[in-house]
Amino acid sequence: MKQDFRMTYPLWNMAFILILAVMAVGFTSSFVNVTKTDSSLSIEAQAFEGFVLFAALIAYLVLITIYLIALGSYNRKNPQRKISAFSIRPPEYMEQDEGMTFITRKAVQKVYTFITWSLPFLAVIVMLAPVPKLLIIWGILAIAFGQNLIYYLEMRRQLKGATE
């Protein structure tokens, strides 16, 4: 189960979210000018912010390449339980039988409870305080990071308890 890609999927999500958080620094900086037309997108940036943005974009591309290689490897080893890279349904649900469905549901319930409280909390903060755009993006990404962390830790705890 430790080698199961579905188990480690939230960790991949968390890594992507961290890179997005760094990328947001570059995109929201006043030193970065993004011009978008119907056919093109041009980005002008100052030295540091430009470097941060460029490094984050490269890191994202590298990570997505590693992710696709790992996913392809998993799919070759598990032809009966292939994961699509472009599926709308999150692949981390482990529902191959009723026991696994039960623990997936428990983890999802924890995530739902977290989202129920954290999203309105973030909305109230943004409404009441003059929060910069970067912090709003970081807030949203922190919630996304949190939901993946909660899901991963709960599934790991449940599966760790199921030792023979």
Next chain:
Amino acid sequence: MLRNRVKELRARYGFTQSELGKKVDVTRQTIAFIEKGEFSPSITLALKLAQALQVEVGDLFWLEEE
């Protein structure tokens, strides 16, 4: 609370959790959850387990008042 004798009977027959899981078409983890009492199986799975362990369902699972 639902109690069971799955672990005891599995040991009597010398099955591992994986082997019993294969017999009733579930994962080893699901057998572990049932043995620990963390998960109450469906009627279908309870019947399959009883059949695999050669007992009546009532002898395998019972309710204990809390």
